[in-house]
Amino acid sequence: MLLLGGFGIWAFYGSDWLRVSGVKASGTRVLTAREVVDAAEVPLHTPLASVGTDAIAARLRHRLPRIKSVDVVRSWPHTIALKVTEREPELVMPEGGKYVEVDAEGVRFATVPAPPKGVPALQLAADDAPSLDRFGPARLRRAAVEVASDLPKSLHNQVKTVRVTSYDAITLELTGKRTVVWGSGEHGRRKAAVLTALLKAARDAHHFDVSVPSAPAVSGS
Secondary structure, three states: OHHHHHHHHHHHHHOOOOEOOEEEEEOOOOOOHHHHHHHHOOOOOOEHHHOOHHHHHHHHHHHOOOEEEEEEEEEOOOEEEEEEEEOOOOEEEEEOOEEEEEOOOOOEEEEEOOOOOOOOEEEEOOOOOHHHOOOOHHHHHHHHHHHHHHOOHHHHOOEEEEEEEEOOEEEEEEOOOEEEEEEOOOOHHHHHHHHHHHHHHOOOOOEEEOOOOOOOEEEOO
């Protein structure tokens, strides 16, 4: 038994049989597999059993903020597999001639030269808002993405801009020069359902108010 145990330890850590000779990445959409592999810096030719998978995962999330999560898996006998889930932009923020992507958690994770197709712009105009002391920019970003994520796809596709002037003053700018007073991010699903019905019932209107979903208003028809 001792001999077998010793052989097993040697096979895992001392022999050349079970050493890392390859790294592969999957699940990428915007990133490339090569970018992920390079950022992981998996130590080649080391025993597969001794590779620190948690450290590799932390390194990837730090170096590539677009990565939301990653599973680092030992694929015996010689490979490390990196299974990546990328963040997806819910909104984009114009900044310095470029665009900062913001995901559904309000995380700013990438700067791109052009806005992704179909992703609304986020405008934070809350510098003088009384609520800024209580709700900082990060919380206001989360409020905006919560609104966007509450919208059904058919409605989300019509949104050009989500404008936030305070925590309880969010406005949507839709295609066709239509505006929607949304109010706070509370009761978002209900507001989305009410707005969807209003858009169908008042096709010529340009101003909608669903800040109080039980008493919506329409004007500009």
